[in-house]
Amino acid sequence: MNNGMDIIESEDTQDEVLRILIADDNDSDRLILQTIVRKEGHVVYTARDGQEAIDTFREKSPDLVLLDALMPNVDGFEAARTIKQLAGDNLVPIIFLTSLRDATSLADCLAAGGLDFLSKPYNRIILQAKIKAFASMRRLHETVQQQRDEISLHNDRLIHEQEVAKQVFDNIAHPGCIDAPNIKYLLSPMAVFNGDLVLASRKPSGGMYVFLGDFTGHGLPAAIGAMPVSEIFYGMALKGFSLQDILREINKKLKRILPVGVFCCACMIDLSFRKGSAEIWVGGLPDVLIYRTKKHELENLRSTHLPLGVVDNDRFDTESQIVQLTKGDKILLWSDGIIEATNDEDEMFGEDRVREVILATQDPDHIFDNIEKAVEIHTGRDEQDDDYTMVEATMVNESELGDYFGERGVSHFAGGPKDWSMTYELRPQTLKEFNPLPLITHLLMEVPGLRPHSGKIYTMLSELYSNALEHGVLDLHSDLKASADGFARYYMERTQKLESLNEGYVKFYIDHKPVTDGGVLTIMVEDTGKGFDYLAKEKANHRTEGYSGRGIPLINTMCRSVKYLGKGNQVEVIFDWHVDV
Amino acid sequence: MTNIEDHLDIEALKDLKDIMENEFETLVNTFITDSQSKLDELDEVVAADDAEAIRKLSHSLKGSSSNVCALKLSEMARELEAMGKDQQTAGAQELLLRLKQEFENVSQVLRNNL
Numbered sequence: 001m002n003n004g005m006d007i008i009e010s011e012d013t014q015d016e017v018l019r020i021l022i023a024d025d026n027d028s029d030r031l032i033l034q035t036i037v038r039k040e041g042h043v044v045y046t047a048r049d050g051q052e053a054i055d056t057f058r059e060k061s062p063d064l065v066l067l068d069a070l071m072p073n074v075d076g077f078e079a080a081r082t083i084k085q086l087a088g089d090n091l092v093p094i095i096f097l098t099s100l101r102d103a104t105s106l107a108d109c110l111a112a113g114g115l116d117f118l119s120k121p122y123n124r125i126i127l128q129a130k131i132k133a134f135a136s137m138r139r140l141h142e143t144v145q146q147q148r149d150e151i152s153l154h155n156d157r158l159i160h161e162q163e164v165a166k167q168v169f170d171n172i173a174h175p176g177c178i179d180a181p182n183i184k185y186l187l188s189p190m191a192v193f194n195g196d197l198v199l200a201s202r203k204p205s206g207g208m209y210v211f212l213g214d215f216t217g218h219g220l221p222a223a224i225g226a227m228p229v230s231e232i233f234y235g236m237a238l239k240g241f242s243l244q245d246i247l248r249e250i251n252k253k254l255k256r257i258l259p260v261g262v263f264c265c266a267c268m269i270d271l272s273f274r275k276g277s278a279e280i281w282v283g284g285l286p287d288v289l290i291y292r293t294k295k296h297e298l299e300n301l302r303s304t305h306l307p308l309g310v311v312d313n314d315r316f317d318t319e320s321q322i323v324q325l326t327k328g329d330k331i332l333l334w335s336d337g338i339i340e341a342t343n344d345e346d347e348m349f350g351e352d353r354v355r356e357v358i359l360a361t362q363d364p365d366h367i368f369d370n371i372e373k374a375v376e377i378h379t380g381r382d383e384q385d386d387d388y389t390m391v392e393a394t395m396v397n398e399s400e401l402g403d404y405f406g407e408r409g410v411s412h413f414a415g416g417p418k419d420w421s422m423t424y425e426l427r428p429q430t431l432k433e434f435n436p437l438p439l440i441t442h443l444l445m446e447v448p449g450l451r452p453h454s455g456k457i458y459t460m461l462s463e464l465y466s467n468a469l470e471h472g473v474l475d476l477h478s479d480l481k482a483s484a485d486g487f488a489r490y491y492m493e494r495t496q497k498l499e500s501l502n503e504g505y506v507k508f509y510i511d512h513k514p515v516t517d518g519g520v521l522t523i524m525v526e527d528t529g530k531g532f533d534y535l536a537k538e539k540a541n542h543r544t545e546g547y548s549g550r551g552i553p554l555i556n557t558m559c560r561s562v563k564y565l566g567k568g569n570q571v572e573v574i575f576d577w578h579v580d581v
Numbered sequence: 582m583t584n585i586e587d588h589l590d591i592e593a594l595k596d597l598k599d600i601m602e603n604e605f606e607t608l609v610n611t612f613i614t615d616s617q618s619k620l621d622e623l624d625e626v627v628a629a630d631d632a633e634a635i636r637k638l639s640h641s642l643k644g645s646s647s648n649v650c651a652l653k654l655s656e657m658a659r660e661l662e663a664m665g666k667d668q669q670t671a672g673a674q675e676l677l678l679r680l681k682q683e684f685e686n687v688s689q690v691l692r693n694n695l
Binding site: 031120 | 593596597600601604607608611612615616637640641643644645647648649650655
């Protein structure tokens with residue numbers, strides 16, 4: 001956009017050639033004027049009366065018009081009015097040539113669209129100055145017009161780009177399970193351009209992740225970060241990564257891609273419906289409120305971390321706060337939009353009002369709507385044009401959420417690996433540092449049609465893997481976990497043994513064979529532990545009972561068979577699956 | 582004619598001549614022809630006591646004579662214009678006579694300056 005600069009530069013050059021129309025009925029006056037103007041290097045068109053002036057203007061569209069006021073036929077005033085009309089948006093300076101002196105006549109000139117006067121006898125220096133002044137005025141006007149057009153063009157383009165970006169964003173940040181029955185949320189349709197982001201995903205192992213993000217800034221810069229966040233969130237949630245893993249990955253990505261000063265205030269919740277608890281991480285957002293339904297009380301959960309994308313991962317802290325919840329308890333989170341919504345007196349809505357509204361609400365189901373209404377009343381605006389973003393997540397029984405299908409939409413059955421097997425052996429160094437489950441889950445999810453079963457598969461894999469690692473390779477006894485005291489000891493021992501581990505392995509043998517409308521998945525896990533007398537247990541406990549702590553009863557409900565082999569250090573699970581129609 | 586400078590701004594006329602160069606002669610001829618026809622018209626309108634026409638013609642003459650540096654002529658045209666404008670045309674006849682005399686003087690000086 002250097003146009004402006006070019007024009008300003010050329011202002012200093014003396015020899016800009018203008019095309020100037022001179023209209024005067026007096027031959028000698030016109031002769032003098034056109035001689036002077038021509039000598040200045042400009043192109044001159046002449047006219048002898050108002051009508052000729054109009055015609056010439058129409059034909060030549062000159063840059064400047066010198067117009068005698070009193071002329072036969074059409075006089076100067078009328079000619080000026082017509083010329084202005086013809087010029088439309090363009091500024092064509094009209095200078096009246098006149099020896100009229102009385103105020104009324106001069107006012108008439110101005111009213112007709114004249115910008116200045118030149119009186120007789122003509123003075124060459126004054127004429128020169130006026131031509132220069134009006135030429136630069138005209139250029140300025142052109143620049144302004146050009147910029148106005150450019151701005152409007154840019155604006156159109158910006159809106160178009162935002163629409164495209166929004167579409168791309170919506171494709172990446174599909175709503176996940178945000179419409180689950182235990183979630184309520186408020187998010188304007190173009191919120192991504194306010195930097196606000198709400199994501200929710202069921203976890204393969206049960207439970208649910210909820211994420212609220214608020215990027216600094218507005219428009220595209222704020223929206224750009226939302227895309228990788230969504231992609232990481234949904235991708236990792238689906239593969240069974242932990243809250244800590246996901247936060248670290250998002251932080252790493254944002255730190256790398258965002259410029260200094262742009263970051264994402266966020267809150268992420270891991271809701272566990274089975275345990276009746278929530279793991280919460282808050283970085284830079286207003287206090288999260290926990291509403292206790294039974295006691296009708298509120299607890300604050302303060303942000304204890306920096307926003308995402310501020311510090312490098314080695315200084316990034318994923319320590320979360322764990323909250324026990326009973327059925328019906330609610331977690332309320334928001335961006336600062338609600339808290340900072342101002343009324344006409346510039347008074348913020350504030351957290352106190354939020355608390356008042358909640359505590360004044362008898363039916364917990366109405367809390368969310370009442371807050372929304374109270375903010376609208378406070379600001380006096382009923383249109384949701386502000387960046388109010390708010391989420392309410394309620395603790396429910398998992399069964400109330402319906403079936404988990406991992407990903408929305410129809411699965412793809414075409415393409416992808418269906419008939420294969422693999423062996424994956426994890427040796428001590430890997431066992432110490434790496435969780436193989438997301439990778440294996442990811443691999444299995446490539447099997448066309450298998451994705452809706454990812455929850456069960458993940459559960460089976462994780463049970464089998466922890467058995468093989470903890471009871472097999474590390475030789476830990478699950479009896480320990482029976483008491484609270486022992487639980488802690490168990491994990492201490494686990495850490496110690498894992499640290500000093502220098503031999504042994506866990507080996508996965510995975511085989512998938514396609515059948516009509518589904519497949520057979522065989523997972524065999526072998527470890528280098530001592531094994532155990534599974535035959536005795538099978539006889540005594542009728543297949544499923546008594547493999548204390550090994551999670552086998554759970555797995556048994558999910559698959560065709562669970563079989564121990566060898567000395568009890570091998571286990572084989574056969575899982576039949578079918579496409580649900 | 583008593584003194585040229587009472588009738589014309591000699592300095593300004595020199596400048597004008599410099600600017601006009603070859604066109605100066607054309608200018609002088611144009612001015613004389615144009616003014617002569619205006620004076621003829623003025624004869625008629627003064628006789629007819631048409632104040633508005635007097636105003637317009639003398640206004641035009643005032644402008645063109647000032648442009649050829651004929652200060653006295655321009656001043657007399659201004660007086661006549663004022664009469665037309667105020668519709669006080671008593672004495673217009675007599676003023677027009679003096680104006681014509683002045684025009685003769687100016688024409689002569691201009692021609693001599695070619």
